[in-house]
Each structure stands twice: as C-alpha cells, then as structure tokens.
Amino acid sequence: MSGKIVVMGLGSGDPGQLTLKVWNRLQGAKHLYVRTEHHPVMDLLRDHQIRYTSFDKVYEAHDSFPEVYAAIARQLLALAKDEAEEIVYAVPGHPMVAESTVSLLREQCEKEQVGLEIIGGESFIDETFTRFGFDPIDGFQLLDASTINPAVLSPQLHIVIGQVYDTFTASDVKLSLMEMYPDDYEVVVGHALGVQGMEQIIRVPLYELDRVEGYGNLSLIWVPRTEDDRVRNRTFARLHEIVATLRSPEGCPWDREQTHQSLRKYLIEETYEVLETIDDDDVEGMQEELGDLLLQIMLHSQMEEETGTFNVYDVVQGLNEKLLFRHPHVFGDSTAKDAEAALKNWEQMKAKEKQLKGEASKRPSVLDGVPRELPALMKAYKYQKKAGKVGFDWDRVEDVLDKVAEELQELREAIIDGQAQGKEEQALEHAQKELGDLLFAAVNVSRFIDVDPEEALVMTNHKFVQRFRYIEEQLRINGKSFDQTDLLEMEQWWQESKRFTP
DSSP states (O other): OOOEEEEEEOBSSOGGGOOHHHHHHHHHOSSEEESOSOSTHHHHHHHTTOOOEEOHHHHHHOSSHHHHHHHHHHHHHHHHHHOSSOEEEEESBOTTSSOHHHHHHHHHTTTTTOEEEEEOOOOHHHHHIIIIIOOGGGOEEEEEGGGOOGGGOOTTSEEEEEOOOSHHHHHHHHHHHTTTSOTTOEEEEEESTTOTTTOEEEEEEGGGGGGOSOOSTTEEEEEOOOOOHHHHTTSHHHHHHHHHHHHSTTSOHHHHHOOHHHHHHHHHHHHHHHHHHHHTTOHHHHHHHHHHHHHHHHHHHHHHHHHTSOOHHHHHHHHHHHHHHHOHHHHSSOOOSSHHHHHHHHHHHHHHHHHHTTOGGGOOSTTTTSOTTSOHHHHHHHHHHHHHHTTOSOSOHHHHHHHHHHHHHHHHHHHHHHHHHOOHHHHHHHHHHHHHHHHHHHHHHHHHTTOOHHHHHHHHHHHHHHHHHHHHHHHHHTTOOGGGOOHHHHHHHHHHHTTTOO
16 A cells, blocks of 8 residues: 545534544644635634645636546545655545545545545534434435436435535526425525534525525535425326226226226327327327326336236336437447438347347348337338338339329229129229229338328328318308208318418
C-alpha cells in the first residue's frame, strides 16, 4: 500500500453530534481536508485553530456534481500517494450516506493500492427520523434530488430526498413528485435539522415546494407515506394488485371465469378501439382506450401468473431486454443516421436474436414471422415487403400498375364466364380468386408509392361515411326516405358532397 486516506463524518450539522473518536482524530490530523466548509462544524474547527483545506474551489471549476466528486477523489488519491502520513478527509453527515466522493474512493483506493479507513458520524437521516417523527420500520426511501426519477417513487413508503441544494433543484423535485402526487399533497421541507438556531421545518402543498426559501447544503424534503387512492392508483403495482384481486376467489365472478380464448375477441376489439381514437385525434378517448387495452395484457399475464409460468413483470423484462438489444444505435456502439438505418439495425438484431435462441433453423422461409391473425390486407403488405427484400419484386411502379390492369381484366373475364356458364358456385369461386389477385396487386402498388394500404383504406372508409351521411342529411332536409329517392338523385348529392369531403 502507498499512503492512506481516513474518511470521517462531521455529523448532520450541530457540533454536539460529533463523536469523540472523530473529534480526537480531527485534532490530531496533520493533513486535514474537508469536502466543503459550508457546514456548522467548521466554526468549531476554527475556534480550536484546527487547520484544514476545503475543496469548495473544485465546485467552481466544474459544471456538474459528478465531475466535482470525481475531481475530489482524484486529488485525494494523489495526495495520499505523496504524503507519508495519512490523509484525513472529513465530509458532512455519515461518510456512507449520500456521499458520492466516498463511493468513488471505495472503488478506486484498492486499484491504486491506497489504504482506506472510514469512521462514521451521525447522518442527516438520524435527525430526519427524530425531527420529522416517523419510524423507519414503516419503510422509507432515501433519494438524491439531482437524480430523482418518478418511476422509482413508492408512495406507500416515507420518501426522504436529500441534496436539495437550491431552488432550482427543489423545482426539479417538485415536477418529479407531481408525476405521482396531487398538486396539493402536503410535503415537508427541513433546513439544518438538529442545528440549534438554524433549524426550520416547513409544511407546504407540493405546488409551493420551490417557493420555500433557504435551500442549501443542509436541506432535505420529506414526502410522508400515504394510502390515498389518488396516489396509489397512479402506480403500476396498484394495477397489478387490482387485477390479481379481480381474478382471486374473492374477486369478480366474470373475471374469474375468463380464459385466454374467451378474452381473445376483447383483445382484438380494444386494439381497434384504440385505432379509432387515433384516427379521430381523440386524445381523451385514446387515454381511456389504451387503459382498456392494457387491462387485456394484465389479464392474460395474470392468468399465467396463477399457473406459475410467467407474470407481467416477466413481460416487462422481456420487452425491456428486446428494446435494448434491438437498438444498438441507441444503447450500443452502432449508429443510425435515419429511420431506414435504424430499421435495418432492428432487423439485423432480430435475426441475431433468433440465432442466439436457436430459432433460425426452425424458420427457414423468408415469409415466416408474419402473424397468422393479421387482417389480410396488412398480411399481404408484409409478405410483399419480405419477398421484396430478397429481390423478388418489380423494378418499376409502372410494371405493378400493368399487373393491376391485367388482374382487373382477368376478373372481368371470370365474371363474364361465370354468367355465361350459369355455374353459380364455381363461378363465384373463380371470381373470388381473381378478386384476391387484384387486391394483392393493388397492395403492391401501395408499397411502391410508400403508402400503407390499411391506412389508405381507412381514409377511404372515413370519406365514404362522410359522403353517405351527407346523402342521408339531404334526404332528411327534403323530408324523404330511401324508398322515395333513386340512384340518380343520390348520385347528385354524392357529387355535391365532394365539395365538403375532398
């Protein structure tokens, strides 16, 4: 070992919190460094003429806290290697609680063959329990204000947020908490807890969190635990709990009776209802329908959880791993300058994924991988795209249009032949095949002009409905029914409707 660093905690603020061991080591230190002198104990050191060096200037030289902490750790390691005596490094609170520089030293000292000793001190957490008056046995989370993520918030636990250095940080915390909690939910701000003459405890509604004055190195925020449905109902865990209850013996008789097969139609229906809200640009409806679709996923997952095969968290894990693996241009070393390149990466990683799973040999056909239950229009589009990727394709859109004309003529002939022969069933089957060929060729056109055939038909359906409803409205205005009009009059109104529905 070359050199040694001794890290010790200065407590959460009040000099009376210093342990005797820490105080004795501070007095005897020949090389004392402190992360910051913005701490009440510094007055005690100055009063006893204990010399120290502060790293406060490092904060001014860097743009982010991670850069600051890394720089401090590097300097301490360099000092330890140069000095014959041990280096004493004092930090606020407890060295192992919310102290990034100590975490870095623990990682690097062994690699650099520098000795490391850690001496604890009272942390701000101790004062938090005392001054806010909650028992940690109820469960609590300790979070860093600079890296807080709404996804990790657990409202059934007390949440303590440290490192709230300023109003800007408090504002970020507020916005994160508002993802989970109501705007008027009461939170508590603590300044210098346990420090005589400096302590402040302020209760405010969440929306006023960044209006509180006095944020600094000794500030933190407490979000009391709650069972309030307004909060719990915003969590995925609550959804999982509700669905499990519905399927339990004490739950809903209808939900208990359902199977994968019985719910199949609802999964399809809910999917199309989501699509309808998208087509109608109905944001509120989309929110509701996406929830209904999510319920179907939860129910299917819950059924499998009951048999022990998988649960919804396995579904989430599988999806996360797939997204990470198939986006090497985002989470790996690959690049993608545009959507086409990104899609190419996706297909390559998808093929590699199959190889790793040993599935490549099971799917020898280029056309494999298209879901059986897709609507025929969408399936035709996907089949043609797959075939086109290996060169089985037309060269020009004009050739495809010629094919459409050819298939249209064959359909005409099939209809004429059927009428001439008078074989109704056989004629219908022949015409049906030719109509399928015509539709398939039309899908090919859509691919060449980069138009999704399903979306194109959806637009046409919508346009038809609008124009036909115009005819119905004109009949109503003229006091007529469909029995009292004819095709000529309806065609006139149809043409007229085009002015309103281009």
